[in-house]
Amino acid sequence: MNIKNHSPLTEASYYILLSLVKPLHGYGIIKTVEEMSNHRIKLAAGTLYGALSTLLNYRLIKIVNEQETSRKRKTYYITYSGMELLKYEIERLEEMIQNGKNSVEEYHGD
Secondary structure (H helix, E strand, O other), X not given: OOHHHHOOOOXXXXXXXXXXXOOEEHHHHHHHHHHHOOOOOXXXXXXXXXXXXXXXXXXXXXXXXXXXXXXXXXXXXXXHHHHHHHHHHHHHHHHHHHHHHHHHHHOOOO
């Protein structure tokens, strides 16, 4: 799989992958993403489960267990390919930040 084909990630997908470096269920993902983003990102259930479905289809995450409760609670975890994509995205974002800093430093006004 060429992970670059899945880049760039949406901000929601980036944070979902980042949250899944430890196994979590849906509500845990929502809370973790909210905390990581200093409460800037509040994932709605539709956004979360749409993104999880896409990430599962591309094998960037996997279901590690499914508990029988009143509702089936699935626990998700990042795959090796997902981790490789996450590392690639971090490098890409770092490059963008550095390029932005360099350009801003060169700015001398109108």
